[in-house]
Amino acid sequence: MTAIVAARYFASSGLFAWISARRVPGIHDRLGPQMRREIRWSLVSAAIFGIPAGVVAWGWQERGWTRIYEDWSAYPLWYAPVSVFLYLFAHDTWFYWTHRWMHRPKVFRAMHAVHHASRPPTAWAAMSFHPYEALTGAVVIPALVFLVPIHVTMLGVVLAVMTVMGVTNHMGWEMFPRRLVHSKLGGWLITASHHQRHHEEYRCNYGLYFRFWDRLCGTDRGLSPNA
Template structure:
């Protein structure tokens, strides 16, 4: 019965990840069609490939997430907590920032590694086959690349305490930024993108340049590591 419960948890998480992807990417794909009619009208075959790879990635993300969710519910694994007073209230907003920065750090260095020729050909080329990327490309990864992303949050919940609601916020930010950064056009106001705050955040116009030039702008949420390592080449004029 234990193995059945674990399997069901994995299947449930896979379904949740897949539905979350379809809902988020679908909403922003419709927004793209409304704001820029015909922008991706000739990319039907590419979009179908993106959806196929992304649904495969959903299973790879769902398996470790389902195992951890089962362990948390049945045995108290992880440092996820539910009582608001388990940690000081000032820590509530700090925990998501720690998660996002840790995820961003992992993503930057693994992403940069995957741009080495051998790793690129065997793994990352799947993602860059989206030319230009669309809202459906957010999880369009080769299975090995998907695995590098799937382990991050399940690992962090064993290390960094976080309220379950704040964990939900992290997942929301992951989903929205993953989709909006691949739309090929900038949906956020120019006043934000070109502000001091915006100069440290990654949006579509920053990530679009990565898809155009490959050897730059490797970050996921923040431009910190790109700036520290000299790989930040600014915003794409085409987004």
């Protein structure tokens, strides 16, 4: 599972790094040492993420411990997209509050400073975490599969969204259409423009997928003019 997580990282971050180089030529030309550092930290994170993922895979296939199901008739079809939202919202909630906690000075220096050493972040920074921070992120989805039923295909959707958002939010430029980003729907979603401001100002925009908690808690400072 560690190898699979690492391969997913190289495929997704590599693809969007390639897109960045062609869409915004020169954007990361001088960041070679930083990107190599991001890759090293990300491979450590891949090893950490792989452990609970392996437990889940074994528990599901060999022991039937999880709430992952394969038969579409096991739950109403309307539940499939609902389960995706439940997973994303639960993950977003966990991420928001642990992320705010990691911005406390002592915790930041011990854990989160590794991620913020990417200035500006690149597509390779999506998993560039200190091992302690990686642990906080590695347990969420594995914990949910023991609690919330989800079809295996919908779990794949959750993992795909998690991967794509994690990478694209760190590219330093906005790949989604302006019409979407500045729409009413876009006002509740996090994209590169929103997360870039977090990397610029630190004390705002803590969410992962949605702006719900940032808005509710008064930590949403809008979009970065630089992304």
